[in-house]
Amino acid sequence: MKIALLGYGKMGQTIERVAIQRGHDVVTRIGRNDSIEDIQKADVVIEFTAPDSAVSNIKFCADMGLPIVCGTTGWNEELQEVTDYIDSKKGTLVHASNFSLGVNIFFELNRKLAAMMAPYQEYRVSMEEIHHTEKKDAPSGTAVTLAQGIAEYTDLNKWHLGTDNESNSLPIDAQRVKDVKGTHSVHYSSVIDDIEIKHTAHSRDGFAIGAVIAAEWITKHKGIFTMKDVLNLS
Numbered sequence: 276m277k278i279a280l281l282g283y284g285k286m287g288q289t290i291e292r293v294a295i296q297r298g299h300d301v302v303t304r305i306g307r308n309d310s311i312e313d314i315q316k317a318d319v320v321i322e323f324t325a326p327d328s329a330v331s332n333i334k335f336c337a338d339m340g341l342p343i344v345c346g347t348t349g350w351n352e353e354l355q356e357v358t359d360y361i362d363s364k365k366g367t368l369v370h371a372s373n374f375s376l377g378v379n380i381f382f383e384l385n386r387k388l389a390a391m392m393a394p395y396q397e398y399r400v401s402m403e404e405i406h407h408t409e410k411k412d413a414p415s416g417t418a419v420t421l422a423q424g425i426a427e428y429t430d431l432n433k434w435h436l437g438t439d440n441e442s443n444s445l446p447i448d449a450q451r452v453k454d455v456k457g458t459h460s461v462h463y464s465s466v467i468d469d470i471e472i473k474h475t476a477h478s479r480d481g482f483a484i485g486a487v488i489a490a491e492w493i494t495k496h497k498g499i500f501t502m503k504d505v506l507n508l509s
């Protein structure tokens with residue numbers, strides 16, 4: 276498969292190594308100041324750039340009729356607009372706040388735990404995410420997806436940054452620490468005891484392998500998907 280890397284930073288470079296190991300060709304690597312036109316050489320585009328670039332990049336790929344895997348986070352509020360655009364162009368997109376297998380299993384565990392905890396009002400739920408100091412968005416996209424999973428089973432229909440409790444809102448403590456690849460934990464706390472689930476990424480390889488698997492998968496599918504569809508998780 277011929278892959279175009281849109282964004283050649285920490286993730287773009289990790290994806291290149293993984294893609295070559297899986298037998299693919301990386302035909303172009305596009306940075307912020309490069310011409311995007313080059314992507315037309317590829318069968319599929321993998322986009323990991325920055326929150327302010329993702330939406331226009333996705334639309335450009337749809338205009339070119341190219342399937343795109345987008346891992347960039349921080350553009351949640353524009354998801355509906357992007358969905359409508361891709362639909363109008365009959366395009367193909369896989370987007371996910373986190374492409375790793377471990378985190379996608381963690382998403383399911385989080386939803387199941389939220390369903391189990393829902394009747395027990397004595398527990399207060401909160402979240403912590405820790406990432407490297409170069410990260411542009413807070414909270415992380417993964418934390419937002421976890422919060423959406425909890426909202427399905429509780430009245431916590433929004434989130435706020437910090438550790439204070441606010442009504443109908445999930446506190447997310449976003450910490451930035453040098454070199455941390457991505458750690459997420461969900462805590463349920465009562466006077467009697469605490470319950471905690473946690474995922475720790477040891478490297479970026481899990482995100483990169485997931486993104487390449489998603490790129491292999493979308494060349495055989497048409498429409499808008501998330502990693503849950505690619506992994507066929509319930």
Ligand SMILES: NC(=O)C1=CN([C@@H]2O[C@H](COP(=O)(O)OP(=O)(O)OC[C@H]3O[C@@H](n4cnc5c(N)ncnc54)[C@H](O)[C@@H]3O)[C@@H](O)[C@H]2O)C=CC1
Nearest residue numbers: 282284285286306307323324328346347348372373374482
């Ligand atoms: N969904 C997932 O599994 C994961 C998502 N991410 C997200 O991916 C994004 C990128 O992460 P990193 O690679 O760590 O960041 P990075 O900052 O190391 O690399 C991003 C690169 O994209 C370039 N760029 C920015 N705008 C561009 C544009 N319009 N066209 C081409 N290149 C452009 C930047 O110059 C930079 O080199 C972030 O939003 C991050 O949150 C990161 C890891 C996993």
Ligand SMILES: O=C(O)C1=N[C@H](C(=O)O)C[C@H](O)C1
Nearest residue numbers: 348372373410415416417457
């Ligand atoms: O910026 C990162 O590094 C990461 N971003 C994603 C997110 O915002 O959740 C995924 C992962 O945690 C690493």
